[in-house]
Structures are given as structure tokens and as C-alpha cells.
Amino acid sequence: MTVPLIVMITAAASGIGRTVAEAFAAAGHRVFVSDTDAKAIDEMSARSPEIVASRVDVTSSTEIEAWFAKVKAEAGGVDILINxxxxxxxxxxxxxxxxxxxxxxxxxxxxxxxLTSRCAIPLMKEKRSGSIINLSSTAGLFGYGLRTPYAAAKWAVVGLTKSMAIELGDWNIRVNAICPGSVSGDRMNRVIAAEASMRSTSPEEIRREYTSGQSIKRFVEPKEIADLCLFLSSPAASMISGQAIAIDGHTETYHI
Incomplete structure (x- = not known):
């Protein structure tokens, strides 16, 4: 029988985050999510009432601290943080x-x-255990022309992850980064449309470029990311920390 864990996930009322949140809830865990989209929060609350959704701006330290205080008051702490x-x-x-x-x-x-990690770490240290999963990207492993701020942030996430893992190992807190390739969904469709417009080409050509350099030539499904999050948070991954794990069908070369 699975022991219910306390899971906090940012930006999880829609898209990849929602798929991850629903996977953890289905596995019997207590799930708390944040988002800025009030409509998406309402839809998630109606669709998955067992998941507690709150409106939180993740760029605000004040709102992040209030969210963690709320979860601690309701659930007693946090076991898993997914950024x-x-x-x-x-x-x-x-x-x-x-x-x-x-x-x-x-x-x-x-x-x-x-901002989220600095709030989660003291709570995890109290339990002397925990799992933090930071979403990076294959853009955090390769250069990404025309998307430099995104790539710079995602490279930094890998450095953040590895440094946190070094600091937190003595408390049995594991920290890993997941680096997805192109993920099916509305967000990727918008990215492709923007790049096609910028380069005066078709969305179909951009989509072909995105998969042409992969060994497995298709987009990642959100459920595959959720499955990896579940594994990395499980006892089966108790010695996996400080890793940047690509889930991308093996990117051989990057487009443009």
C-alpha cells in the first residue's frame, strides 16, 4: 500500500502540470497545486476536487511563502516539490x-x-527526506537560437539542481531535473506558430525540424513526464540525485 505523500506542484491547473498532478492524485497522494489562471483553477477543482488548487504568482516571494504556510497548516509539510x-x-x-x-x-x-525551494527545504529537513524535481528542458542541454532567455534559464535550472543536490544529500533530500524535448499540447503549438512567423515558414516545417534530429521522431506526451516524476519521487529512485534527465527520444542534433 502506497503511503500518501504531500505533493506541491507549480503551474499545474492545466497542461503538463495538470497531467502530473492528476497522476500523483491517482497514486493516492495529497496534491496541492498553484496557478495564475483562475479559470483553469476552477476547471481543475471541478474536474479533480481531491486536488487543492490555489492562485499563486510564482514570481512573488510573498505569495509563494503564503502558499507554503497554507499547505503546512493543512497537511503538515511537504514531501515532494515539482517546479x-x-x-x-x-x-x-x-x-x-x-x-x-x-x-x-x-x-x-x-x-x-x-523561491519555492527555499520554502520547501526547511520543511523537508524536518522530515529528513524529500524529493525536488525541477523542470528544465533539452534547451538546458543545447543552445536554442531565437529563444535565448528560455535556454539561459533552463541551463541555469540544471546548475541549480546539481548544486541543491550537493547541499541536501545529508538530509536524504534528492534533487533532479527533467529535461523534456518537444511536448505535445497547446503550448508547443504556440511556440511553433511563433517561430514559423519569425522565420517566415510554415508550422509544419518547424514541427518537422523539431523531430528530425531525434532518434525517436515524435513529440513527448505529457503522461510520459508524469510517469518520470512518479518514478523519481519513489523509493525505486532513492539513489538518483543531482541528475538532468532528458525525456526527448534522444536529441542527436538541434534545429537551426
Whole structure:
């Protein structure tokens, strides 16, 4: 019988995050999610009432701290933190990217993981156990032309992950990064449309480029990411920490 764990997931009322949240709930765990989309939160609450969804801006330390205080009061702490929040950022050449757009991408994709982790770590240390999973990307393993702030943030997430793993090993707290390739869904469709417009080509050509350099030539399904999160949080992965694990069908070369 699975012992219910306390799971917190950012940006999880829709998309990949929702799939991950529902997978943990189906496995019998207590799941708390954050999101900024009020409509998505309402839809999740109606669809999965066992999952507690809260409106939280992950770039706000005040809102993050209040969310963790709420979960601690209701559940007594946290066992698993999944830093899923991220945005695509601008699709543009570096010299044309606005300063505000750069900072916004870094804030959501990187700084939010610092803000959540600094709240989760003391709670996990109390239990002398825990699992933190940071969502990076294959963009955190390769350069990514026209998406430099996103790639910079995702590379930094890998460094953050490995450094946290070094600091937290004595408390039996594991920290890993998942690096998805192109994931099926609305967000990837928007990314492809933006790049096609920027490069004056078709979405179909961009989609072909994204899979042409992979050994397995298809997009990742959100459920595959959820399955990896479940594994990395399980006793079966008790000696896996400090890793950046690609789930991308093996990227051989990167497009453009």
C-alpha cells in the first residue's frame, strides 16, 4: 500500500502540470497545486476536487511563502516539490529582445524555482527526506537560437539542481531535473506558430525540424513526464540525485 505523500506542484491547473498532478492524485497522494489562471483553477477543482488548487504568482516571494504556510497548516509539510512553472519567453534574436521580456522569462522559469525551494527545504529537513524535481528542458542541454532567455534559464535550472543536490544529500533530500524535448499540447503549438512567423515558414516545417534530429521522431506526451516524476519521487529512485534527465527520444542534433 502506497503511503500518501504531500505533493506541491507549480503551474499545474492545466497542461503538463495538470497531467502530473492528476497522476500523483491517482497514486493516492495529497496534491496541492498553484496557478495564475483562475479559470483553469476552477476547471481543475471541478474536474479533480481531491486536488487543492490555489492562485499563486510564482514570481512573488510573498505569495509563494503564503502558499507554503497554507499547505503546512493543512497537511503538515511537504514531501515532494515539482517546479513546473515556465513560459516560452520571446521568440526573437537576442539584440531585439526587450529587457522586460528577458527578465520576465528568467523570473518565471528560474527564479520561481529558487523561491519555492527555499520554502520547501526547511520543511523537508524536518522530515529528513524529500524529493525536488525541477523542470528544465533539452534547451538546458543545447543552445536554442531565437529563444535565448528560455535556454539561459533552463541551463541555469540544471546548475541549480546539481548544486541543491550537493547541499541536501545529508538530509536524504534528492534533487533532479527533467529535461523534456518537444511536448505535445497547446503550448508547443504556440511556440511553433511563433517561430514559423519569425522565420517566415510554415508550422509544419518547424514541427518537422523539431523531430528530425531525434532518434525517436515524435513529440513527448505529457503522461510520459508524469510517469518520470512518479518514478523519481519513489523509493525505486532513492539513489538518483543531482541528475538532468532528458525525456526527448534522444536529441542527436538541434534545429537551426
Amino acid at each position: 513546473n512553472a515556465g513560459i516560452a519567453g520571446p521568440t526573437e534574436r537576442l539584440e531585439n529582445i526587450g529587457v522586460e521580456s528577458w527578465h520576465n522569462c528568467i523570473d518565471v522559469c528560474l527564479n520561481s524555482q529558487f
